[in-house]
Amino acid sequence: MQLLSIKDCDIKNKKVFIRCDFNVPIDDYGNINDDRRIRSAIATIQFCLDQGCAIILASHFGRPKGEVDPKYSLAPIARRLNQLLRVDVKMAEDVVGTSAMSLAKALKSGEILLLENLRFEKGETKNDPALSASLASMAEVYINDAFGVSHRAHSSVEGITAHFDDAHKAAGFLLQKEIQFFSTLLERPVRPFAAIVGGSKVSGKLEALINLLPRVDKVLIGGGMAFTFLKALGYNVGNSLVEDDLLEEALNIMAEAKRLGVKFYLPVDVVAAEKFAPDAASRLCTVQEIPSGWMGLDIGPATVRLYRQVLNDVQTILWNGPMGVYEMDRFARGSNKIAHFVADSYATTVVGGGDTADLVQRIGLDEEISFISTGGGASLELLEGKILPGVKPLLKKG
Structure with a gap:
């Protein structure tokens, strides 16, 4: 482009x-x-x-x-x-x-x-x-x-x-710089290429996930959107955030990843809480044992260890969306741990703006990331494969 x-x-x-x-x-x-x-x-x-x-x-x-x-x-x-x-x-x-x-x-x-x-x-x-x-x-x-x-x-x-x-x-x-970085990332990434995708809802990242699957080698899911995938697989996720109308789409995404040979990872443990509040009673549990009526608000330490191992050999990391409710200190540990590992990695690391950029800046790691996008919504639309309305008139002819 x-x-x-x-x-x-x-x-x-x-x-x-x-x-x-x-x-x-x-x-x-x-x-x-x-x-x-x-x-x-x-x-x-x-x-x-x-x-x-x-x-x-x-x-x-x-x-x-x-x-x-x-x-x-x-x-x-x-x-x-x-x-x-x-x-x-x-x-x-x-x-x-x-x-x-x-x-x-x-x-x-x-x-x-x-x-x-x-x-x-x-x-x-x-x-x-x-x-x-x-x-x-x-x-x-x-x-x-x-x-x-x-x-x-x-x-x-x-x-x-x-x-x-x-x-x-x-x-x-x-x-x-933004357009060139994302164009190179999507068209000519240094492999293995891993995408860490988090945030609250699958619906907000659906098109990006579909567009990324043929381009990446590994996908690591976190944040609230993980529970839609887990429920689609038959897990009881309590009161965790789930988009029931996208359960079939979640299964389709996982099936497409399998067909393409893309490794697709979901959390194996979570920090669950009684309610969505910083002072709520919480506990660590596997994804199979989320208490009825409780909700998952962060990935657990076993998931952090798994994701670190998965990312050990990659050469390019794209991260869009936190791993939990990072605004509340009690549920920010998973996101913070992943942020530190990404920052310390020898891979080319790209943070897709928005909440993820805010997260790495909060904990003082922004200087350690190869590239942090200045636009959350804009970077997401690029990941979806779209040409932005403000960019289209500035494209060179031919």
């Missing part, structure tokens, strides 16, 4: 619109808890500065639902960009209103303008053509560097591209 590259785009001394993903976690006091997404955009922004560009940055933040809400202002993002770039970042009071338009028009070479939250405009998530045209009118060149939202057909991601020809639109360095 070859993308139009910012390096091949004539941006010198041009006014450039860069769609970024600055949707970062912020606490009640306006402090940014994790600026990884902001730091990931710096290479593209700095490259444009070096080319003498006037830069207009745009991003969404949270879900303000088309209404102006000070809680979702990008002001904290502007302050962080000031610190990272050591350049004064101007902040517009709106998205396509008087403030944004006048500041964009007056922007000079080497200056940066950050628009207010794109989702303050109702048309953003509806891919409104009028909003796309207004955003496009601000600049001569469009750069998409927002992988985390490229699976959304939004005005600033997909609609805006119609206003620029191939010589004046391109992918930024982050978007290129």
Whole structure:
């Protein structure tokens, strides 16, 4: 998958619109808890500065639902960009209103303008053509560097591209890196290739699992989704999370893995609890002995040992989805143990964004992973074999 590259785009001394993903976690006091997404955009922004560009940055933040809400202002993002770039970042009071338009028009070479939250405009998530045209009118060149939202057909991601020809639109360095990494992972992985797939539901990972099966050598299942597979095999899983409408699909996936010669692993023991709560009574048990009315909330130590042994000889590891309810310390042990083993592995290790990225960052292992995607939903759709709406217009012809 070859993308139009910012390096091949004539941006010198041009006014450039860069769609970024600055949707970062912020606490009640306006402090940014994790600026990884902001730091990931710096290479593209700095490259444009070096080319003498006037830069207009745009991003969404949270879900303000088309209404102006000070809680979702990008002001904290502007302050962080000031610190990272050591350049004064101007902040517009709106998205396509008087403030944004006048500041964009007056922007000079080497200056940066950050628009207010794109989702303050109702048309953003509806891919409104009028909003796309207004955003496009601000600049001569469009750069998409927002992988985390490229699976959304939004005005600033997909609609805006119609206003620029191939010589004046391109992918930024982050978007290129994400697409190239996942393309290589799915098309030319170094083998043996193992996929660790967790999270709460099979339905959220169903298409990804189906697309991955012909490409991997081993699949290791964890998290709540494991109980749908276990129940399909006839185990009594108590009150564990199960999608009863997908039991047959779970059996089909396991049968297809067997047909393809893919080793398919399920937990052999779990940490079960009386209820879904951090203070609930809990116990360790095999998957055959989950007490009636109890629920599995983490993989157990025997499963951790089994999965470590399974991963010992692999050369590529893809991990998407935690092994348990990692947000609660009592049920995070399995996920943490697997995270440490993956981080210490000599394999190429790829974490598919979202909760898994949050998990490895929480326990300080993010620097030990070969590649951490900045987009959970976007990376999942790539694993499903889809071409993202924000990426399709940036594909090289032929």
